[in-house]
Amino acid sequence: xxxxxxxxxxxxxxxxxxxxxxxxxxxxxxxxxxxxxxxxxxxxxxxxxxxxxxxxxxxxxxxxxxxxxxxxxxxxxxxxxxxxxxxxxxxxxxxxxxxxxxxxxxxxxxxxxxxxxxxxxxxxx
Amino acid sequence: xxxxxxxxxxxxxxxxxxxxxxxxxxxxxxxxxxxxxxxxxxxxxxxxxxxxxxxxxxxxxxxxxxxxxxxxxxxxxxxxxxxxxxxxxxxxxxxxxxxxxxxxxxxxxxxxxxxxxxxxxxxxxxxxxxxxxxxxxxxxxxxxxxxxxxxxxxxxxxxxxxxxxxxxxxxxxxxxxxxxxxxxxxxxxxxxxxxxxxxxxxxxxxxxxxxxxxxxxxxxxxxxxxxxxxxxxxxxxxxxxxxxxxxxxxxxxxxxxxxxxxxxxxxxxxxxxxxxxxxxxxxxxxxxxxxxxxxxxxxxxxxxxxxxx
Numbered sequence: 001x002x003x004x005x006x007x008x009x010x011x012x013x014x015x016x017x018x019x020x021x022x023x024x025x026x027x028x029x030x031x032x033x034x035x036x037x038x039x040x041x042x043x044x045x046x047x048x049x050x051x052x053x054x055x056x057x058x059x060x061x062x063x064x065x066x067x068x069x070x071x072x073x074x075x076x077x078x079x080x081x082x083x084x085x086x087x088x089x090x091x092x093x094x095x096x097x098x099x100x101x102x103x104x105x106x107x108x109x110x111x112x113x114x115x116x117x118x119x120x121x122x123x124x125x
Numbered sequence: 126x127x128x129x130x131x132x133x134x135x136x137x138x139x140x141x142x143x144x145x146x147x148x149x150x151x152x153x154x155x156x157x158x159x160x161x162x163x164x165x166x167x168x169x170x171x172x173x174x175x176x177x178x179x180x181x182x183x184x185x186x187x188x189x190x191x192x193x194x195x196x197x198x199x200x201x202x203x204x205x206x207x208x209x210x211x212x213x214x215x216x217x218x219x220x221x222x223x224x225x226x227x228x229x230x231x232x233x234x235x236x237x238x239x240x241x242x243x244x245x246x247x248x249x250x251x252x253x254x255x256x257x258x259x260x261x262x263x264x265x266x267x268x269x270x271x272x273x274x275x276x277x278x279x280x281x282x283x284x285x286x287x288x289x290x291x292x293x294x295x296x297x298x299x300x301x302x303x304x305x306x307x308x309x310x311x312x313x314x315x316x317x318x319x320x321x322x323x324x325x326x327x328x329x330x331x332x333x334x335x336x337x338x339x340x341x342x343x344x345x346x347x348x349x350x351x352x353x354x355x356x357x358x359x360x361x362x363x364x365x366x367x368x369x370x371x372x373x374x375x376x377x378x379x380x381x382x383x384x385x386x387x388x389x390x391x392x393x394x395x396x397x398x399x400x401x402x403x404x405x406x407x408x409x410x411x412x413x414x415x416x417x418x419x420x421x422x423x424x425x426x427x428x429x430x431x432x433x434x
Contacts, residue, residue, distance in 0.1 A: 014138045015138050
């Protein structure tokens with residue numbers, strides 16, 4: 001994988017969705033967004049994604065639900081999933097890890113660390 | 126979209142969230158027993174906090190953090206909605222609207238009631254047995270990601286580290302790929318990689334979801350151990366890993382806790398150039414096949430087939 005990777009970003013905040021889209025587009029990633037867990041999982045089923053970024057606190061289905069749905073789904077279940085959260089507690093990271101998260105990003109993130117972490121898990125240079 | 130455009134998106138979103146908050150607060154006044162009402166209020170405040178952090182609005186982050194901590198205590202039943210709580214959250218809703226307005230107009234004003242409400246919220250957090258220091262703006266550091274400040278070693282030196290890495294099955298289950306980790310190591314210096322395929326069973330016993338391979342690598346360059354550890358930050362606990370300066374390394378010291386004994390690498394030896402994650406075979410095969418050049422889309426499967434060819 002060397003060229004543009006397709007990222008699914010799930011967050012109920014419009015601001016965060018636009019921020020992530022803008023940051024990743026500038027770094028050459030293609031981004032699709034969803035505004036809650038259920039529509040995120042639906043979108044995942046409809047597209048082919050190289051990585052997923054998900055918020056934890058969301059209506060309908062939270063981020064742990066998203067991870068579980070993808071990891072136990074039939075399709076692309078080993079996709080890298082990054083959890084984006086305002087909470088940096090070790091307990092939360094441990095929970096995310098146990099749910100099957102690949103890594104985590106603490107909000108607010110800076111552009112460099114978001115892109116760096118994504119490149120690390122997708123292998124895109 | 127420009128940063129200004131993003132700010133406008135944020136403030137437009139804040140208006141929607143403040144509407145949702147006001148709606149939730151009046152519902153709470155009418156009926157304090159509905160869990161979903163408290164959830165909706167919490168989410169509105171939480172969303173404002175999450176996005177405010179992106180714009181460095183620290184007053185807003187601090188205030189919403191304390192506000193949401195109280196709401197979280199209500200949500201988890203640790204704090205009952207009595208008159209005092211109701212009064213504090215309603216006034217906090219007003220204060221939040223003022224804070225957002227001040228941030229939008231960049232007036233630099235702090236709402237009069239803020240200091241007082243911060244104290245009231247603190248008191249309620251104490252009553253509910255919560256911890257207000259957990260997750261506030263002071264906690265908004267990037268160090269928790271992966272970009273930890275490096276253990277900078279000022280002297281330019283040429284170090285060599287021996288790295289032994291055996292992924293557990295859970296590493297793959299969590300969406301990691303050893304190839305990306307190896308590629309990231311190759312960014313740090315000159316990397317020699319050899320893959321041990323001796324654990325791969327016969328085809329009739331082969332489980333495609335199982336982890337059979339391990340790697341022995343030698344990394345040379347002006348590199349500190351902290352930088353190497355950083356590469357493996359997300360996979361800690363999902364693999365057996367040993368990193369040691371070359372001189373101290375003894376054969377077979379992988380902290381392996383499961384499966385078979387580590388054996389001498391029998392796979393092909395691969396050199397990975399600095400910055401160029403090109404992987405080429407140094408194996409001198411009898412049939413003199415030309416060196417395989419594998420990109421970092423190199424998969425477990427291709428390593429196995431390279432071995433068996």
